[in-house]
Amino acid sequence: MIHLLKKTLAVCLIGLGLGILLVLLLPITGWLFLIGITVVCVGFMWLAC
Numbered sequence: 001m002i003h004l005l006k007k008t009l010a011v012c013l014i015g016l017g018l019g020i021l022l023v024l025l026l027p028i029t030g031w032l033f034l035i036g037i038t039v040v041c042v043g044f045m046w047l048a049c
Helices: 002-023 030-048
Strands: none
Touching: 002 030
């Protein structure tokens, strides 16, 4: 059950990060762009473990 919850949370994190990246296609605000990339990376790492 907890493993399924972790996978769901990881997918949500990846989706959130991709959403942030899609909203900010113009990387004028570089720090928000970096936050989006970081959230996606954390989601993939969470999915891997």
